[in-house]
Every structure is written in structure tokens, then in C-alpha cells.
Amino acid sequence: MIRLGIRDNVYMLWNRLGWVDLLRPMKGYENFTYxxxxxxxxxxxxxxxxxxxxxxxxxxxxxxxxxxxxxFCNEMGFANAGFIHDSCNHDLRPEDYNPxxxxxxxxxxxxxxxxxxxxxxxHNPVLRYLQRAMAxxxxxxxxxxxxxxxxxxxxxxxxxxxxxxxxxxxxxxLASVGAKSSARSEIVVGGIITFIARQFxxxxxxxxxxxxxxxxxxxxxxxxxxxxxxxxxxxxxxELQINVPLCLIILPNPSRTNTEVEENLLYVGDAxxxxxxxxxxxxxxxxHHHEEHHEYNAxxxxxxxxxxxxxxxxxxxxxxxxxxxxxxEISGLRNDVQRGNQVNDENNQMLxxxxxxxxxxxxxxxxx
Numbered sequence: 459m460i461r462l463g464i465r466d467n468v469y470m471l472w473n474r475l476g477w478v479d480l481l482r483p484m485k486g487y488e489n490f491t492y493x494x495x496x497x498x499x500x501x502x503x504x505x506x507x508x509x510x511x512x513x514x515x516x517x518x519x520x521x522x523x524x525x526x527x528x529x530f531c532n533e534m535g536f537a538n539a540g541f542i543h544d545s546c547n548h549d550l551r552p553e554d555y556n557p558x559x560x561x562x563x564x565x566x567x568x569x570x571x572x573x574x575x576x577x578x579x580x581h582n583p584v585l586r587y588l589q590r591a592m593a594x595x596x597x598x599x600x601x602x603x604x605x606x607x608x609x610x611x612x613x614x615x616x617x618x619x620x621x622x623x624x625x626x627x628x629x630x631x632l633a634s635v636g637a638k639s640s641a642r643s644e645i646v647v648g649g650i651i652t653f654i655a656r657q658f659x660x661x662x663x664x665x666x667x668x669x670x671x672x673x674x675x676x677x678x679x680x681x682x683x684x685x686x687x688x689x690x691x692x693x694x695x696x697e698l699q700i701n702v703p704l705c706l707i708i709l710p711n712p713s714r715t716n717t718e719v720e721e722n723l724l725y726v727g728d729a730x731x732x733x734x735x736x737x738x739x740x741x742x743x744x745x746h747h748h749e750e751h752h753e754y755n756a757x758x759x760x761x762x763x764x765x766x767x768x769x770x771x772x773x774x775x776x777x778x779x780x781x782x783x784x785x786x787e788i789s790g791l792r793n794d795v796q797r798g799n800q801v802n803d804e805n806n807q808m809l810x811x812x813x814x815x816x817x818x819x820x821x822x823x824x825x826x
Contacts, residue, residue: 462587490652495635495636500512512526518654540623541615575604576603589613590683592609596628
């Protein structure tokens with residue numbers, strides 16, 4: 459996040475829901491995961507709408523836990539308040555939230571499909587990073603390329619600074635994973651269960667058979683996900699992979715990625731967006747590693763000039779390609795005209811031979 463220039467923005471939005479500790483990288487362990495998923499039961503109180511008594515049951519390290527949602531929230535350090543959504547009961551999301559409208563505001567797409575909304579259509583890299591983080595933790599799954607309706611709502615809640623009952627969503631999803639899991643299922647929620655175990659006093663030193671896998675959304679992972687690609691002009695800059703014609707977003711570039719600016723939610727326009735000049739030292743003021751901070755300052759002017767030069771080269775290549783295409787079309791038209799003239803000459807020659815054969819001096823009919 460530091461290298462992409464989005465760390466402060468991401469942490470600000472995470473803090474609004476109290477998620478900073480929840481989304482830190484954690485290892486998963488088979489004994490925690492299997493025991494929790496095989497025992498979790500989340501019961502929703504659908505009889506008492508005004509003051510529901512949702513309850514959860516699970517087992518950790520051979521200890522049975524049964525408590526209300528409120529008590530679970532207290533143990534986890536989350537507030538027992540905020541919006542929830544239960545498709546089987548009442549829609550408790552705010553009236554001013556419209557998933558179709560919000561999806562259009564961050565993707566520019568008019569079509570909305572809750573089952574196949576691709577995360578790569580989200581323009582702003584801060585929002586895309588937040589979606590990927592949720593898809594690897596709270597809604598952990600093997601395929602993270604689509605955006606769940608719950609993830610979309612969370613993005614909206616972060617941007618609007620609206621409270622959300624995190625534990626309700628967390629328990630609801632983990633209970634569904636536990637109900638669907640089988641012996642051949644691949645574990646994709648181990649880290650989040652390690653976090654729950656830790657909150658209930660179970661340390662990682664009690665974990666057995668650590669689940670191997672990548673637990674960091676780092677630069678290498680984001681490149682593999684086609685989230686970004688290295689920019690050819692410098693080693694510390696990256697190009698945002700975005701499906702917008704003639705749009706080039708170079709990262710880091712906080713002035714173009716800051717989600718507090720509404721215009722940064724969509725990247726549209728005829729001209730490519732290039733890295734703007736900004737105070738890199740101020741951007742890296744909260745970095746813990748001085749050597750990384752120094753690397754940013756040393757390359758600021760070099761990167762800025764090279765980004766513009768790379769864009770100019772791209773434009774020249776694009777215009778050259780367009781000119782070549784137009785040249786091919788013009789050449790084709792010229793050939794068509796020449797071919798048409800050749801056909802006319804052949805027709806006239808044939809007509810003259812017929813007139814000579816019949817001893818005619820002009821057309822047999824029509825105007826002279």
C-alpha cells in the first residue's frame with residue numbers, strides 16, 4: 459500500500475468500520491479452522507424485529523461457546539450496532555443506498571448483476587484494494603474476481619462513514635461456509651478464524667498444521683491479479699490496470715486516488731491521466747522504514763519526467779498506428795477506383811468491337 463501511495467486512504471476507510479486489526483495478515487491453522495467451521499451455528503432472531511436476539515454457537519480448543527451477537531461483538535472488540543442485511547428477513551440497509559446506482563458511480567457501467575460484477579471494473583485503486591482485502595478475509599473465497607453484494611455495501615458504508623454491524627456479516631458468512639464445506643474443500647478463511655481464536659484467548663502457539671498459502675496483498679500478488687503492472691519508466695512506479703480507453707493512471711499518485719474527491723471514483727475523459735506533482739516526503743511521513751522513504755525522495759523528479767516521456771511515447775505509437783491504418787484504407791480505396799476504371803475500359807473496348815461488327819457509328823438507341 460505504501461509503494462502504491464494508497465496506505466493512508468485505505469487505513470482511513472478501514473478505521474471507519476474498526477477493521478484495521480481484523481484485516482492484518484494472519485496465518486491459518488487446520489485445527490482452529492476445522493473445529494470452528496464444523497461447529498459454528500448462527501441463529502437469527504426473526505420474531506423480534508425491534509430488539510432481535512441473534513445467537514452464535516461454536517467450539518475452539520475443545521471449549522464450547524454459546525452467546526448472543528452482542529456478547530460476541532464485545533469479545534471481538536466491535537460495536538453491536540450498525541446496518542445489517544438479511545435477505546430472509548428485513549432489508550435493514552439505509553434507504554439512500556442503491557447498489558445499482560453505487561456500482562455505476564464507481565465503474566461507469568449501467569448494467570448490474572449481483573452474481574457476476576467483476577471487481578476489475580472498479581476504477582479507483584483504493585476501492586479495488588479494499589474489495590480484494592474483504593474477499594480474502596471476511597468473505598474469504600478462492601475466486602476473488604467478482605464483487606459480492608455485501609462487499610459493495612461495505613465500500614459504500616466506508617465512503618459514506620456509516621456504521622455497520624461487522625460481526626453479523628462475519629458470522630453469517632462463516633456459518634454458510636461451514637455448512638457447505640466438505641473434506642475436499644480448500645481452506646480460504648483460515649486467517650480470519652485465527653483472528654477470532656486470538657480474541658478468545660487462543661494463541662497461535664496452539665495452532666497445528668499451518669495452512670500454506672499467500673497471506674499478503676503485496677505488489678507481487680497484485681501484479682498476478684492484473685491489478686497493476688510495472689511501469690517501464692522506473693522501478694518504483696506502477697500502472698493501474700483499468701478498462702478505460704486512453705486512460706493512464708500512474709501509481710503512486712494520491713491526488714488521483716484520494717477517495718475523498720468524488721471525481722477520483724471514476725477515471726473518464728479523452729486525455730490520459732498522468733502522475734501529478736506532489737510532495738512525496740509528506741506522503742511518506744508515517745513510514746516506519748527510512749530506506750523506503752529515501753527511495754521515494756531520490757526518484758521523485760526522475761519518475762515524474764519519465765512518466766510523461768513514457769506517455770508521449772505511447773501517444774506517438776498510437777498516432778503512428780492510426781496513420782498506418784488510415785494509409786491501408788486509402789490504399790484499398792485507390793485500388794478499388796483503379797479496378798473500377800479498368801472494368802470501365804474493358805466494357806468500352808467490348809462495346810467498340812460490337813459496334814464495328816455491326817457497322818454502327820454510335821449507340822443503337824438513346825441520346826446521341
